[in-house]
Amino acid sequence: MAFDAYHAPGGWAGDTREDGALLRSPRRGPTPGRSFALAAYLARWSTCAHHDLAASDSQSLSLAALLRLAGPEDMKRWRNADLGYADPRGASWLRAAVAERYVGLKHHDVLVSAGAQEAVACVLRALLGPGDHAVVVVPIYQPSELVVTSLCAADGVALNSDRHWALDLDHLASVIRPNTRLVLVNFPNSPTGATMDRTTLAGLIDLCRRHGLWLVNDEVYRQTDANPEGAIPPVVDVYERGISINGLSKGFGLPGLRVGWVACRDRAVLERVLAIKSLLSSCLAGPSEVLAHIALRAEPRITGRARATGRGNHRRLRALLDRHPERFEQDEPRNLAFAFPRFRGREGAAAFARAVASEVGLLVLPSVLWRSSLAPVPADRLRLGLGRRGSGAALEILEDHLQRRSHR
Numbered sequence: 001m002a003f004d005a006y007h008a009p010g011g012w013a014g015d016t017r018e019d020g021a022l023l024r025s026p027r028r029g030p031t032p033g034r035s036f037a038l039a040a041y042l043a044r045w046s047t048c049a050h051h052d053l054a055a056s057d058s059q060s061l062s063l064a065a066l067l068r069l070a071g072p073e074d075m076k077r078w079r080n081a082d083l084g085y086a087d088p089r090g091a092s093w094l095r096a097a098v099a100e101r102y103v104g105l106k107h108h109d110v111l112v113s114a115g116a117q118e119a120v121a122c123v124l125r126a127l128l129g130p131g132d133h134a135v136v137v138v139p140i141y142q143p144s145e146l147v148v149t150s151l152c153a154a155d156g157v158a159l160n161s162d163r164h165w166a167l168d169l170d171h172l173a174s175v176i177r178p179n180t181r182l183v184l185v186n187f188p189n190s191p192t193g194a195t196m197d198r199t200t201l202a203g204l205i206d207l208c209r210r211h212g213l214w215l216v217n218d219e220v221y222r223q224t225d226a227n228p229e230g231a232i233p234p235v236v237d238v239y240e241r242g243i244s245i246n247g248l249s250k251g252f253g254l255p256g257l258r259v260g261w262v263a264c265r266d267r268a269v270l271e272r273v274l275a276i277k278s279l280l281s282s283c284l285a286g287p288s289e290v291l292a293h294i295a296l297r298a299e300p301r302i303t304g305r306a307r308a309t310g311r312g313n314h315r316r317l318r319a320l321l322d323r324h325p326e327r328f329e330q331d332e333p334r335n336l337a338f339a340f341p342r343f344r345g346r347e348g349a350a351a352f353a354r355a356v357a358s359e360v361g362l363l364v365l366p367s368v369l370w371r372s373s374l375a376p377v378p379a380d381r382l383r384l385g386l387g388r389r390g391s392g393a394a395l396e397i398l399e400d401h402l403q404r405r406s407h408r
């Protein structure tokens, strides 16, 4: 069966084989016009898949449930919410609430965006141009890589699957050029769940500082890090050219609000980001700003519940993987929103994912969907979303499918 994502208009046919291996050498210059393989895959399969182990956002809240968490001031804001154009930077009280998450930041160091992805795209467009070079740590959310490769030359540095997805700083140093302007990372990482340790972060910052590079970290999986005590700080807290991007889509389970943000200590850069953003969206929806403020104020309750759901689902997954060592390798829980186990079956992870979607209506994501034109990504893994209450029932369907297959 054709793997539709590969054959989507403007897709990647010819860049990768079905198993995800690179066919061509990594690209060195701007490469516009590729499509987003994960979105194409979801568009193809989500209509026939009724059980979801694909999503990486936590269990969402209803509007009524979120409003129940509002304090009196937010309730007043909600009742009086203005439906005119809002401040293009985001309401100052919302930016102030975001700024409180960082060390010494004020509302003017924050820019609010329509989701984290708009923030990533605008930051990259503000900082990169045709004569520049960027380093991208891979795997990474494909739209982010595609923005970089549409703007300038780039090199990828792959996380090392044999060393718990460690970042190899010597490799990263070796690809830096005189015109390198920026390093783009996503820690905690999706799909691997990898985090950086403090020594690696210090080494990375040292490297960026010596070369005058911006360090942009997409931090959307911070709230679901399995080990928050060992978590590294947001890059904006520890590096003057660090830019932290986060939002409410993942650990808060509120992707429908479309609220993300950029935190950056350089006002001139934030102004450029705002100028780029103004070409895409003039402002956030006023009601979303109020709801986002309510969510930020209620963070421990919202994310605490999400983390408990993720922990429970990880326990269920661990037991399932233990029962099927011939099909799966055990996976260390790194991020509570998802797991990324190696699939050992002979058919390969991509074929297995297609089979569970078409035979039992269960959506899981093969790692080939994170394929990169910049560096290899292992094609033998599945990313299993574990942040939803329904993930437990979906795991039972997976188990059932595995048992029936073993009796064939």
Ligand SMILES: Cc1ncc(COP(=O)(O)O)c(C=O)c1O
Pocket: 056, 114, 115, 116, 117, 118, 141, 186, 190, 218, 220, 247, 248, 249, 255, 259, 260
């Ligand atoms: C690493 C990463 N960054 C950004 C996004 C997009 O976030 P948002 O929905 O807030 O735009 C996603 C969504 O899956 C993601 O996985």
